Amino acid sequence: MKTSWRSASLVAVAAALALTTACGSDTPSGSQNVGAAPAANGVGNDYGAGTSTPTPGAGQAGAGAQAQTAGQLAVKKNKALGEVVTDSSGMTLYRFDKDTASPPKTNCEGDCATAWPPVPASDATAAAGMDKTLLGEVTRADGTKQLTLDGWPLYRYAKDTKAGDTKGQGVQGTWYASAPNGKKAAADAAEAGAGDEAGAGAEAGDLPGLSTRQDPKLGEVVVDKNGMTVYRFEKDVQWPMKSNCVGECLEKWPVVEPVDAADTKGIDTEVDGRRGYVINPRADGLKQQSIDCWPMYTFAGDKKPGDTNGQGVGGTWYAMAPDGKAIKK
Known part of the structure; x- marks a missing residue:
């Protein structure tokens, strides 16, 4: 029993060190809060309420x-x-x-x-x-x-x-x-062909969790399981990895949830010899996928596969390349 316990502990420590080595952490060592509950004000929930108040009379639970x-x-x-x-x-x-x-x-x-x-x-x-x-x-x-x-x-x-x-x-x-x-x-x-020109003709259900498509203006960009363009935020920090899109920002820029490396196509799961394809341990408890230690988002202003309405927004949001780099065209 003692040997089994020690082995399990070593595995856990190794996993934690691998994450820190790859991307660092946005919380102090030993307190990454990967599984923490979402904040009480609604930030980090699954329903997009953010900190805003729902329309009066629109419905109660x-x-x-x-x-x-x-x-x-x-x-x-x-x-x-x-x-x-x-x-x-x-x-x-x-x-x-x-x-x-x-x-x-x-x-x-x-x-x-x-x-x-x-x-x-x-x-x-x-x-x-x-x-x-x-x-x-x-x-x-x-x-x-x-x-x-x-x-x-x-x-x-x-x-x-x-x-x-x-x-x-x-x-x-x-x-x-x-x-x-x-x-x-x-x-x-x-x-029906609305996104065919952007290479988004496939039905969302046919796509891996993360893959790429060829955009006529931006080149090869990352897309999620629904074919929606994936972005990175220039105000985030790569090392130690930290997302600076919180609260109401997440209503417009939802995080990309964790995707198993086996459920990807064309994505660089290792960049420059480093394991940069890891989960971002956000302080709000959300679990967010990253490439090369850059947190990943989609844009609520993109209405259909192939849209890139988030490109260049505020001079800080850019479509993501398969290696995690920002596509600034």
Whole structure:
């Protein structure tokens, strides 16, 4: 037993030293807080509420969030996203990557359900031309019934204040407007050719966790599992590794969550002989992937695969190359 315990301890110490050797740490040695809980003010959560207050009346967690029924669903044409599903009031409906569709299961509870009010299953009617057999329901932890589309639970976004708003698109890299078939609207737009010129024609589900694409202006850039451009922030620190995008910054620049090196294609997992493909031990408890010790982000202003709207923003945000360098073209 004593030998086993000592071996396990040595492995843990070796792992910690490997991280420090590769990229340093943004917290004192021995207190990286990799698994710390997100801050109470909402910074570092999975739902993009940040430190802002949700729109009054947009919904409360649990039963209160179920008050506004969906009614007659509709399919609206969005210039950036293609066809998106809305409720009877024209409010965009979203799906959450951390939910599951088979079987249907919601993982948005508590404060998350305040920022993203669940859509009630009662009184929902399929839109014209929509396959009504795709509509269903899932029972939430509080016993209420939430509307599903092809198994995916549907939500509204509290910061959408008027019909046609799509402010929830891409939030934290996990929230997307729903297409009429239950897929992500952005992915459907890409399939229809919206991103083909930028080399983003493949459906998001076909991509590895991280890969690259050839951009006509920027060259080879890193993209996430959804085909969205990955960026780095010039105000971050490479050594010791530290992210300086915190709080409300994360609403616009969601972190790229950890991706196993085996689930990558074309990414440099070793740079200049150093193991620079490591997890950034952020002080807020979020786990963030890095390349060459540079933390990775996507941009909420990119609406579809192939977009590079974050390029050059503030003179500090740049698309990331496969070796972690900033692409400044």
